[in-house]
Amino acid sequence: MLSHINENQQPQMVDISEKAVSDRRAVAEALIELPPVFQAYVQGGDLFLKKGPVVQTAIIAGTMAVKRTAEAIPFCHALSITSCHFETDIESRESGLHIRLRCEVKTRDRTGVEMESLHGVAIAALTIYDMAKALSPHIVIRDVRLLAKSGGKKTLSQYPLYGLVLTGGQSQRMGQAKALLDYYGEPHAQYLYNLLAQSCEQVFLSAQPNQWQGTPLADLPTLTDTLPQIGPIAGILTALRAYPQVNWLVVACDLPYLTLETLAPLLHHYREDVVATCYHHPQEGFPEPLCAIYTPQALPVFEAAYAEGIYCPVKILQRSPCQRITPPQPTITANINTPEDYLEALHHVRRA
Ligand SMILES: Nc1nc2c(ncn2[C@@H]2O[C@H](COP(=O)(O)OP(=O)(O)OP(=O)(O)O)[C@@H](O)[C@H]2O)c(=O)[nH]1
Numbered sequence: 001m002l003s004h005i006n007e008n009q010q011p012q013m014v015d016i017s018e019k020a021v022s023d024r025r026a027v028a029e030a031l032i033e034l035p036p037v038f039q040a041y042v043q044g045g046d047l048f049l050k051k052g053p054v055v056q057t058a059i060i061a062g063t064m065a066v067k068r069t070a071e072a073i074p075f076c077h078a079l080s081i082t083s084c085h086f087e088t089d090i091e092s093r094e095s096g097l098h099i100r101l102r103c104e105v106k107t108r109d110r111t112g113v114e115m116e117s118l119h120g121v122a123i124a125a126l127t128i129y130d131m132a133k134a135l136s137p138h139i140v141i142r143d144v145r146l147l148a149k150s151g152g153k154k155t156l157s158q159y160p161l162y163g164l165v166l167t168g169g170q171s172q173r174m175g176q177a178k179a180l181l182d183y184y185g186e187p188h189a190q191y192l193y194n195l196l197a198q199s200c201e202q203v204f205l206s207a208q209p210n211q212w213q214g215t216p217l218a219d220l221p222t223l224t225d226t227l228p229q230i231g232p233i234a235g236i237l238t239a240l241r242a243y244p245q246v247n248w249l250v251v252a253c254d255l256p257y258l259t260l261e262t263l264a265p266l267l268h269h270y271r272e273d274v275v276a277t278c279y280h281h282p283q284e285g286f287p288e289p290l291c292a293i294y295t296p297q298a299l300p301v302f303e304a305a306y307a308e309g310i311y312c313p314v315k316i317l318q319r320s321p322c323q324r325i326t327p328p329q330p331t332i333t334a335n336i337n338t339p340e341d342y343l344e345a346l347h348h349v350r351r352a
């Protein structure tokens with residue numbers, strides 16, 4: 001049965017009493033097109049008309065609207081908003097002014113804040129209309145839409161999520177291919193491929209040319225390094241270049257503790273306004289670049305680092321805007337490099 005219709009086919013609020021509280025975030029956007037007559041009134045990021053500063057007033061109106069969403073929309077739950085942030089951009093074009101509004105809303109609650117962020121941009125856009133219509137009513141409000149939503153069961157992002165399993169190393173310390181080690185009854189790169197495929201639109205192995213010929217990995221979709229074998233950056237940069245308009249969930253093939261459960265915090269909370277969302281090592285305090293979700297912003301950052309000769313992905317993340325997440329268990333990102341590591345990990349995995 002649909003949860004927003006009761007037994008008598010009457011509409012009702014969805015019952016979220018039993019849902020878990022989590023940190024949730026949503027971002028919505030609207031575009032307002034104003035005719036060229038407005039161009040003369042732009043000053044320092046705002047539009048000054050008879051009724052006052054248009055963008056500032058729209059932000060105040062939008063913020064008030066966010067807080068009162070449940071009063072305007074019948075089946076919306078009343079949520080406590082923990083953050084409301086507007087970003088605005090005014091662009092002068094031949095056709096006139098384009099004002100883009102973005103509204104980011106956060107809560108810690110049982111349901112998402114997408115309606116709040118949409119209500120916020122919609123009312124902010126209408127406020128612009130109201131303040132500007134005296135000068136010209138030929139104003140178009142367009143493209144009111146949700147850009148991102150995270151923290152709940154479904155994540156919505158601007159770009160599709162692709163997966164990359166890094167297998168292009170030499171496994172020198174292990175003395176045998178780490179991608180082929182078996183923890184869960186199949187070669188580990190195959191296991192990770194299947195795991196990522198549950199959340200990603202497409203998944204690729206990242207490997208050297210013909211690296212897996214004659215092995216069980218031979219038929220998996222592969223992105224072959226287009227850079228010298230200088231470490232994981234070669235695989236990451238190859239993927240970012242091949243598909244620059246996607247988010248990349250990148251994992252190394254020597255992480256035995258990755259499961260749907262241990263990846264969930266990354267998958268539920270990754271953001272698109274940063275270079276990457278990653279776990280960080282709680283003790284050592286550094287970001288883990290080989291279990292992370294990269295956005296299209298990562299491409300120029302990795303290109304610049306590569307050009308400078310900085311090949312260490314930890315260093316690249318340390319100097320970039322990233323969202324770091326505390327892993328649910330500190331061992332999630334333990335990587336296995338030697339035969340001793342392998343035996344110990346096998347022991348843990350088999351016992352669990
Ligand atoms: N695509 C690609 N992946 C790499 C490359 N170098 C390392 N990796 C992968 O990056 C991850 C972490 O690398 P390391 O732990 O250094 O693994 P490794 O280089 O195979 O192991 P060692 O030879 O013992 O250093 C592993 O999943 C590797 O397969 C590379 O040049 N290209």
Ligand SMILES: [Mg+2]
Binds near residue numbers: 254335336337
């Ligand atoms: Mg390693």
